Amino acid sequence: MKNKISISIIFVILGILIILAPTVIFPVCPADMKMRCQYTKQAEIGIGILIAVLGAASFFFTEKVRAGISIAVAGIGALTIAIPTTLIGVCGSDMMACNNATRPLLVVLGVLTILVSVVNSVYLLKIKEV
């Protein structure tokens, strides 16, 4: 029960933070400028929603399904990192907030998402099984 509640809450918080990172915490360049960071923002909002929804959903399922959800979230965490770094990217100048603040924040949130989901799936599949 403890694991169920805590993991659901952590995933929902991480999802919300991924949505807030390019919109509220370190907003990317204005929408009228049609820059790469704009598309990164849109993609990350989608990813954030997905992680939050999976987090909320995992509350209602058994341990094995939760482990599966965690593995999926780990993959989505990798996407969180790949979008601002390689898949879409951000603006080139490191004087811009999307480059020096939004991107590192998304990378950190992605790393945390992967870390939490991998540890959780290992815990559910190995330790709990034993």
Next chain:
Amino acid sequence: MQDSFLIKSVLKKKRKNIPLVALITILSFVLIGGSLFILVLGNGLKGLQKRLGADIMIIPAECENTAESLLMEGSREYFYFDRDVSESIRNVPGIDKITEQFYLASLSADCCTSKVGIVGFDPDTDFIIEPWVSEKAKGKMGKDKAIVGSQIKVEKDNTIRIFGRSYSVIYRLAETGTSLDTSAYFTMDSVPQLIADAESKGIKFLDSQKRDNMISSVFIKLKDGAVDSDVARDIIRSQETDVDILYPEAILSSFARNAGHIASVAYAVLFVVWLVAELILLIAFYISACGRKKEFALLRVMGLSRDHLVSNIVKEALLISVAGFIVGGFLSAITVFPFGRYLAYKLSFAYVTPTVPETFFIFLFALLVSIVSGMIASAIPIFKIFRLDEYSALREEE
């Protein structure tokens, strides 16, 4: 077997050990953050020092502040005067070298999502830019060639596209952490072409920028023994128009002094944090050693040698120190390093990304200090063990 017992014993005493691990966590976090700050400050200064090779800089009158921010932060602003300024000072005594530069206000170009500072310079007389360019440069500077700052995106075929035209890049400068990194350097004869290309893309220019004989600044290197203020006075006398004089070297040395003061404050803060953490550790280990007298005595009576007991205490302190360092290191890895550039930008100081060996040494330093701090604190229980009288210790507790 022994070690797993040790880990279990450390984990069991959560109430005592978690605050100690937290303390080491704070200590290593502050050490890593502080060392990075001092390193970045020093690196930024070194980068600037390399780039300010002139003793005197002549700029149009009333442009002193803009020119100063240009030198220190690399901001590109409009200011122009006639090339005659440079011609008329050739006979001023004390001058060794003279070179001119032309700045074009930051413009968005094809190569970059951000604005690029365009600098025109004369490779024949230049002593400001050439020294930064190492021997690895691909060929000599000339028309349609460029030297670019570290942040300018270079195409795979080693060219940059600016306003629809390609320029081959002969060298990419090292990072300075200022907007010099987003500058591109061209020869003076490329400048009219750049202006024409930019105009054809719809960018408006002032008439003063389009005239062929306009420059933005004159840099002067003095002969040995020449006094800068005397030369500056002669320069102003030789001019018909009003000009301002800047002393880049003097600005830099005052900046270096300030940076030096900030670094010493940072060192002092690091030392104080370490001292406070060490004192708390010493007190914590002292209290714990007093409370564990019976435990030590029992272990001794059960046949554990003094050396074994001492090694257990040392291992315990080591475990706490390393655990604290791992947590502190992780926290700083996800906060200080990713957001260093953002913080530096907000605090207006140059951020040069630390190299891998530099980062490694910062973490190693924090690890060593954490371990040494733990070891020093463990000296108290060790001392207690050597003075332990098992019989009375066991009796006392009864």
